[in-house]
Amino acid sequence: xxxxxxxIIAVCLSTSLWAQEVQIDSTTxxxxxxxxxxxxxxYEKVVMTEREELTLIKVDLLGPLLYAMSGIDxxxxxxxxxxxxxxxxxxxxxxxxxxxxVNRNEVAEYRYRGGxxxxxxxxxxxxxxxxxxxxSANYLSPRVSYRRKPGDDEGQLSVDLLxxxxxxxxEYGFVDFDIGIENPIVPFESNEFGIDFTTSITLGxxx
Numbered sequence: 001x002x003x004x005x006x007x008i009i010a011v012c013l014s015t016s017l018w019a020q021e022v023q024i025d026s027t028t029x030x031x032x033x034x035x036x037x038x039x040x041x042x043y044e045k046v047v048m049t050e051r052e053e054l055t056l057i058k059v060d061l062l063g064p065l066l067y068a069m070s071g072i073d074x075x076x077x078x079x080x081x082x083x084x085x086x087x088x089x090x091x092x093x094x095x096x097x098x099x100x101x102v103n104r105n106e107v108a109e110y111r112y113r114g115g116x117x118x119x120x121x122x123x124x125x126x127x128x129x130x131x132x133x134x135x136s137a138n139y140l141s142p143r144v145s146y147r148r149k150p151g152d153d154e155g156q157l158s159v160d161l162l163x164x165x166x167x168x169x170x171e172y173g174f175v176d177f178d179i180g181i182e183n184p185i186v187p188f189e190s191n192e193f194g195i196d197f198t199t200s201i202t203l204g205x206x207x
Contacts, residue, residue: 051168053134058083058174061204067102076101076108081202090133091122095141107150115143115160135174135206136167145182157186160198174206 063078070077083097099111119137131137141162148155164178179199 051134051171052132053168054087056083056085056135056174056206058085058176058202059205060202062202070104076103081204083202085117085135087133087135090126091119091137093117093119093135095143110148110150112146112148113143115141117141117164134168139164139166141178141180147188149188154189155186156184156188158182158184162198168206172205172207173203175201175203177201 060078060081063081067077067079078099079102080098080100082099083095085093085095087093094116095114097111097113099113100107101109101111117139118141119135119139122131122133122137125131125137126133139162141160141164143160143162145158145160146155147158160180160182162178162180164176164180166174166176168174177200179197182196182198184194184196
């Protein structure tokens, strides 16, 4: 009889400990799920996965910041960089832009650009919930660029082809990186015909 009592007590203790472990595991799993859900929500807020946009006005802040921090008089920076982008399909947009390159002494060059962008992974990002129909995707972009030096009658006209990555950041931020080739069809007199590599990054306010 004594052995039976000991056996019953052992079974009860084991069952109680097992129930506590199950409860602890369940609580831990719920906490992990809640933490993961909060991280997903924070990510969605940063990259605006639920906000659709058809137009975007972009003002670069990185170029002016580098210009203000530079201590080299002859170093060129994009002190002004503005762009307007408009969607006409979920994966297609057109864009126009204006840049002013300056150094400490003068405005070195004006640049006018216009082209189209094909966001080739936009539909996949929308289906996966990584983006709404906005401007957060990877793109290919043919464009035309015109460069002109102040006080000079000559300019340079080129046809460019770019690969780029653009992401919206919170409600009013953006980052845009591109790399590609620039093919002058009407070069500066001091330059020869030839294909050049081009790359740029803009980081600033978009609304």
